[in-house]
Structure formats: C-alpha cells, structure tokens
Amino acid sequence: KAGVTQTPRYLIKTRGQQVTLSCSPISGHxxxxxxxxxxxxxxQFLFEYFSETQRNKGNFPGRFSGRQxxxxxxxxxxxxxxxGDSALYLCASSSSGPRQETQYFGPGTRLLVx
Amino acid sequence: xxxxxxxxxSLSVQEGRISILNCDYTNSMFDxxxxxxxxxxxxxxFLISISSIKDKNEDGRFTVFLxxxxxxxxxxxxxxQPGDSAVYFCAAIRDTDKLIFGTGxxxxxxx
Numbered sequence: 001k002a003g004v005t006q007t008p009r010y011l012i013k014t015r016g017q018q019v020t021l022s023c024s025p026i027s028g029h030x031x032x033x034x035x036x037x038x039x040x041x042x043x044q045f046l047f048e049y050f051s052e053t054q055r056n057k058g059n060f061p062g063r064f065s066g067r068q069x070x071x072x073x074x075x076x077x078x079x080x081x082x083x084g085d086s087a088l089y090l091c092a093s094s095s096s097g098p099r100q101e102t103q104y105f106g107p108g109t110r111l112l113v114x
Numbered sequence: 115x116x117x118x119x120x121x122x123x124s125l126s127v128q129e130g131r132i133s134i135l136n137c138d139y140t141n142s143m144f145d146x147x148x149x150x151x152x153x154x155x156x157x158x159x160f161l162i163s164i165s166s167i168k169d170k171n172e173d174g175r176f177t178v179f180l181x182x183x184x185x186x187x188x189x190x191x192x193x194x195q196p197g198d199s200a201v202y203f204c205a206a207i208r209d210t211d212k213l214i215f216g217t218g219x220x221x222x223x224x225x
Contacts, residue, residue, distance in 0.1 A: 004157070033213070042120075042217035043158070043203060056212045090157055103213075105150075105157025 002026065004093050004106035012112045018079040021109045025072050025093030029104075031055075032074040034066060037088040037108070049074055050097065086113045117141045118206050120216035127223050133191040135219050137204035140185065144206035144214075149178060149189050152201045152218070161202075162189070194223045
C-alpha cells in the first residue's frame, strides 16, 4: 500500500505570496489532518477533513485554509505569507480520524518564507 | 496555551540503559494519549498509546505509564538502542477532537 504523499517537498516563497500544498492520503483513508511543525512549538493542529467536510479546526488565522476532494486528496492554502509561516507542514491520513493509532504521516512540505 | 508539555527538549542515554521521556498535560478531559517517533526528513510514526482507563501499556521495549492524578505520562524504552535516536512527541486527544502534540524531546542514544 502506498504511503501518504505530499507535494512539493520543499518550497521557497516571499512575504505576501500565497502557497498551496497537496496531500494524497493512503488509499481508502477518508480523514486527512494537517499540522504545522516549528522549532519550539512542536506539531500544531491546523485542521482535519473527513469526507470533504472540515471536522475540526485549530487556532490558526483565516489565512490558513484547506479543502478535501472526493478522492480524499487534500490541499492546504496559505495566503499573504508571513516570515513566521516558515515551517514543516505535515499531513496525516487515517480511516476514521486522528484518534486512530493507524494515522499515517507524510514526509512533510518544508516551506521557507523570505 | 500549551496543553501538552514536554519540558525536556533533549535527552542523552547510553546504549543498553533505560530512556525515560516525560510529558505533562493540563486538560483533564483528555482520554487517549499517544507517542510518536520522528526521524529527520520523515513524518512522525505511531509508537504506542494508552487509554485513560489504564495506567500502563507495554509493547516490546516500549512502556507508557499514565498518572492521571498528576496529569503526567512517561515513555520508557528498555534497553535503549542507537536506532531509537529520534525526536519523540507525546500527543493527547479527547473524544474525536483534535490531536494535541507536545513540543518533542530529542533522544540521543550513544554507544
């Protein structure tokens, strides 16, 4: 079974630009969660999508948004990038939600904002 | 407001000895706890979990202890191996709510 894939793996943007990150979950998984990892902050929950509906949302500004398609693939968008948005963005998929031990993470997209 | 805290950013242990990683939480409503391990350039991988109705769960070299009254959990690795060198994250969840991670502890196991 193929794992969770994230594209692109690395990205450099400048302040004010927007960015879209993509996550393809494991086949059959309907839940996709997004996390931001920064030094000193650990992994912070952004949002979770299940069957194309946002089921949970973290404490991030509205510049961070996401969506999920009918094939469970998910995208995350950040508009008006700020320097502090530089981070590793991880997505994770599972069959029913993050409570499951069988939540699998992708390798992440490392975003650098200059 | 950090609901899940890992106060030790790093830990160094000799191969063969015990590694103890600690995690504290503030929300008494959390009812499920998980540990993840993360190698560089890879996503976190699930290690072991524990329900709040238990105080111990064991899986091979890994044991997680939960002390609900102290709102504290710990991960014991015995014996530690060089391949255990990684960043360890504890995480907590309530019902089907979001998973809250700690800031991570970098474990280094040296020969």
